[in-house]
Amino acid sequence: MDLEPLDLLIRCYRCEDLPQMDFGLKTGLKVVDKVTGQANKELCDPYCTFSFGGEQIKTPSIQNSYNPEYNLELHLDLNIPSPIDRITCQVYDADFSSAITGVVGASSDDVVGTHFFMLNQISSTDEDCGFLPLYGPAWVCFYGAPREHETFESEHNEKMNEGLIDGCAYRGRALVELVVQTKTPGEEIEKKAPLEDLSLIHI
Numbered sequence: 001m002d003l004e005p006l007d008l009l010i011r012c013y014r015c016e017d018l019p020q021m022d023f024g025l026k027t028g029l030k031v032v033d034k035v036t037g038q039a040n041k042e043l044c045d046p047y048c049t050f051s052f053g054g055e056q057i058k059t060p061s062i063q064n065s066y067n068p069e070y071n072l073e074l075h076l077d078l079n080i081p082s083p084i085d086r087i088t089c090q091v092y093d094a095d096f097s098s099a100i101t102g103v104v105g106a107s108s109d110d111v112v113g114t115h116f117f118m119l120n121q122i123s124s125t126d127e128d129c130g131f132l133p134l135y136g137p138a139w140v141c142f143y144g145a146p147r148e149h150e151t152f153e154s155e156h157n158e159k160m161n162e163g164l165i166d167g168c169a170y171r172g173r174a175l176v177e178l179v180v181q182t183k184t185p186g187e188e189i190e191k192k193a194p195l196e197d198l199s200l201i202h203i
Contacts, residue, residue, distance in 0.1 A: 004182070006078040007189055008087070010050050011137065011177035012059055014069040018044050018172040019147040021093035021110055045094040046112060048174060052076055053084045057191060061094040066172075071195040078180060087117040087133070088163075091142060091174065110153070113142025113171040114163030117178060137177035143167030 022043040046068050047061040055076050062068035091112040117140075123133040144167035145157035153161075160167040183189065 004080050005184075005187075006080060006132070007181045007183045007187075008050075008052065008076040008078050008133070009177075009179040009181060010057070010074040010076065011179075011195060012048050012050075012070045012072050012074060013137065013175040013177075013195070014067065014071070015046060015048070015091060015172055015174045016067050017170070018046055018066045018068075018091065018112055020044060020066075021112060044112070046091050047094060049088075049090045049092065050074060050076060051088045051090075052078060052086075053082055063094075073193045073195055075189050075191050085119050087119070087178065089115045089117065089140065089174065089176065090162075091172065111144075111158070111161040113144045113161055113167070115140045115142055115174075116163060122178065123180075132180040132182075133178060134180065135176070135178040137175060139173045139175055141173045142171045143169065144171045145169060147171060 020043045022045075043064075044066055045061050045063045046065065048059045048070065050057055057074045057076055059070045059072055059074070062070070092109045093112055095108045095110070117133070117135060119133055122135045124130045144161035144163075145153065146169045156165075159165045161171070
């Protein structure tokens, strides 16, 4: 069976309401940031990942923010038909070394929350009125472990944040858009680019 090459265009606008992910060192009543030593910083360094069929792409990490703005267009290669039935969106908190080097994706980075886009819910294979995967722009919510920060997450809590078992608490949301487009074999597309149209950033 011939596979049709497709481009998954992801517009990642921003996240909101992310939980505290790092332990604050108390100095009087001030919280000291883990990298800069500055007080009163928000204790999360979030970045978003999108993956499908073994391919993954990430946004940069935004330091010290529970409400990061990304405003990026990201691209993933898709081939259909595929045995994979979902696109995975995850928010991570970059660890100490990631925050310093700017290289995100270390195994020690913590998962904030996970959302699955099920292909059968955002596309159709109907012969007469089928359509390729399409979503948003709209908010997606993340659910996982309780928001109260723990220095060491339990294995059960980690599984909830990773979407391996049902979550029990709201852990923030992301404003995203997914569009799948056809492309010619061998066509090269820039994987990351800043968004030009920011009219949706405040919806």
